[in-house]
Amino acid sequence: MADAPDLPCCSNESDVADTSLLGVRGYRGYWVGQGAPWGQPSARPADWDLLTQIPAEWR
Template sequence: MHKNDELYICRVCGLEQSEPQWGIDGESPTYNICECCGVEFGYEDSTLIGIRTYRDKWIKSGAKWNCVKYQPISWSLNKQLANVPKKYL
Protein backbone atom coordinates (compact mmCIF):
# COMPACT_ATOMS: atom_id res chain seq x y z
CA MET A 1 0.00 0.00 0.00
CA HIS A 2 1.66 3.22 1.23
CA LYS A 3 4.41 2.00 3.57
CA ASN A 4 6.88 4.66 2.47
CA ASP A 5 4.49 7.55 3.06
CA GLU A 6 4.26 8.61 6.69
CA LEU A 7 0.87 10.23 6.07
CA TYR A 8 -0.59 6.70 6.02
CA ILE A 9 1.07 5.52 9.25
CA CYS A 10 -0.50 5.82 12.70
CA ARG A 11 1.64 8.22 14.73
CA VAL A 12 1.05 6.17 17.88
CA CYS A 13 1.39 2.51 16.90
CA GLY A 14 2.76 2.48 13.35
CA LEU A 15 -0.17 0.67 11.73
CA GLU A 16 -0.49 1.42 8.04
CA GLN A 17 -3.83 3.09 7.30
CA SER A 18 -5.87 2.95 4.08
CA GLU A 19 -6.03 6.75 3.86
CA PRO A 20 -4.03 9.63 5.34
CA GLN A 21 -5.54 10.10 8.79
CA TRP A 22 -4.23 13.66 8.96
CA GLY A 23 -5.15 14.47 5.35
CA ILE A 24 -2.84 14.85 2.38
CA ASP A 25 -1.54 18.09 3.92
CA GLY A 26 -0.72 16.29 7.18
CA GLU A 27 -2.71 18.88 9.13
CA SER A 28 -6.40 18.02 8.61
CA PRO A 29 -7.35 15.18 10.97
CA THR A 30 -10.13 12.77 10.06
CA TYR A 31 -11.04 11.88 13.67
CA ASN A 32 -11.14 8.23 12.59
CA ILE A 33 -10.10 5.55 15.09
CA CYS A 34 -7.02 3.36 14.61
CA GLU A 35 -8.02 -0.31 14.41
CA CYS A 36 -4.91 -1.27 16.34
CA CYS A 37 -4.22 1.17 19.19
CA GLY A 38 -7.62 2.90 19.22
CA VAL A 39 -6.24 6.45 19.00
CA GLU A 40 -8.62 9.05 17.57
CA PHE A 41 -6.72 10.86 14.82
CA GLY A 42 -6.78 14.55 15.64
CA TYR A 43 -7.49 14.16 19.32
CA GLU A 44 -5.03 12.04 21.33
CA ASP A 45 -2.33 12.32 18.64
CA SER A 46 -2.43 16.07 18.06
CA THR A 47 0.78 16.78 20.03
CA LEU A 48 4.04 14.91 20.53
CA ILE A 49 3.35 14.68 24.27
CA GLY A 50 -0.12 13.29 23.54
CA ILE A 51 1.31 10.73 21.12
CA ARG A 52 3.96 9.55 23.58
CA THR A 53 1.51 9.44 26.50
CA TYR A 54 -1.08 7.47 24.51
CA ARG A 55 1.56 5.05 23.16
CA ASP A 56 3.02 4.43 26.64
CA LYS A 57 -0.43 3.83 28.13
CA TRP A 58 -1.40 1.50 25.26
CA ILE A 59 1.80 -0.54 25.55
CA LYS A 60 1.63 -0.73 29.36
CA SER A 61 -1.94 -2.01 29.12
CA GLY A 62 -0.81 -4.89 26.88
CA ALA A 63 -0.81 -3.28 23.41
CA LYS A 64 -4.18 -4.87 22.68
CA TRP A 65 -5.86 -4.31 19.34
CA ASN A 66 -8.89 -2.04 19.41
CA CYS A 67 -10.53 -4.18 16.67
CA VAL A 68 -9.21 -7.69 17.37
CA LYS A 69 -10.75 -9.11 14.19
CA TYR A 70 -8.25 -7.08 12.13
CA GLN A 71 -5.15 -8.21 14.02
CA PRO A 72 -2.85 -10.22 11.71
CA ILE A 73 -2.04 -13.74 12.88
CA SER A 74 1.71 -13.11 12.82
CA TRP A 75 1.50 -9.58 14.25
CA SER A 76 4.62 -8.19 15.90
CA LEU A 77 4.40 -5.13 18.14
CA ASN A 78 8.08 -4.29 17.65
CA LYS A 79 7.90 -4.54 13.85
CA GLN A 80 4.83 -2.33 13.76
CA LEU A 81 6.29 0.26 16.15
CA ALA A 82 9.32 0.45 13.82
CA ASN A 83 6.95 2.04 11.25
CA VAL A 84 6.26 5.07 13.44
CA PRO A 85 7.88 8.10 11.80
CA LYS A 86 10.93 9.16 13.81
CA LYS A 87 9.53 12.63 14.51
CA TYR A 88 6.71 11.01 16.53
CA LEU A 89 8.90 8.84 18.77
Protein backbone atom coordinates in the same frame (compact mmCIF):
# COMPACT_ATOMS: atom_id res chain seq x y z
CA MET B 1 -13.07 14.18 12.79
CA ALA B 2 -15.44 13.53 15.63
CA ASP B 3 -17.37 10.90 13.72
CA ALA B 4 -14.32 9.09 12.28
CA PRO B 5 -14.09 5.41 13.21
CA ASP B 6 -11.44 4.31 15.67
CA LEU B 7 -8.51 2.38 14.32
CA PRO B 8 -8.91 -1.39 14.75
CA CYS B 9 -5.53 -1.72 16.47
CA CYS B 10 -5.33 0.82 19.27
CA SER B 11 -8.89 2.18 19.18
CA ASN B 12 -7.55 5.67 18.63
CA GLU B 13 -7.86 8.04 15.70
CA SER B 14 -5.23 10.74 15.38
CA ASP B 15 -6.73 14.20 15.35
CA VAL B 16 -6.06 17.80 16.25
CA ALA B 17 -5.58 16.82 19.91
CA ASP B 18 -2.32 15.13 18.90
CA THR B 19 -0.47 18.42 18.86
CA SER B 20 2.72 17.20 20.47
CA LEU B 21 5.02 14.23 20.24
CA LEU B 22 4.80 13.96 24.02
CA GLY B 23 1.01 13.53 23.82
CA VAL B 24 1.26 10.85 21.14
CA ARG B 25 3.95 8.99 23.09
CA GLY B 26 1.87 9.29 26.26
CA TYR B 27 -1.13 7.61 24.67
CA ARG B 28 1.03 4.99 23.00
CA GLY B 29 2.78 4.29 26.32
CA TYR B 30 -0.58 3.82 28.02
CA TRP B 31 -1.77 1.50 25.24
CA VAL B 32 1.41 -0.59 25.35
CA GLY B 33 1.31 -0.64 29.17
CA GLN B 34 -2.14 -2.20 28.95
CA GLY B 35 -0.70 -4.98 26.77
CA ALA B 36 -1.31 -3.24 23.41
CA PRO B 37 -4.81 -4.71 23.09
CA TRP B 38 -6.50 -4.39 19.74
CA GLY B 39 -9.88 -2.71 19.68
CA GLN B 40 -10.92 -5.19 17.01
CA PRO B 41 -8.90 -8.36 17.74
CA SER B 42 -10.23 -10.09 14.63
CA ALA B 43 -8.52 -7.41 12.49
CA ARG B 44 -5.08 -8.21 13.92
CA PRO B 45 -2.88 -9.99 11.33
CA ALA B 46 -1.50 -13.31 12.55
CA ASP B 47 2.09 -12.10 12.04
CA TRP B 48 1.62 -8.65 13.62
CA ASP B 49 4.45 -7.72 15.99
CA LEU B 50 4.45 -4.59 18.13
CA LEU B 51 8.24 -4.18 18.11
CA THR B 52 8.45 -4.24 14.32
CA GLN B 53 5.52 -1.85 13.94
CA ILE B 54 6.83 0.83 16.30
CA PRO B 55 10.46 1.77 15.62
CA ALA B 56 12.73 2.18 18.66
CA GLU B 57 12.88 5.98 18.29
CA TRP B 58 9.07 6.13 18.64
CA ARG B 59 8.82 3.92 21.73
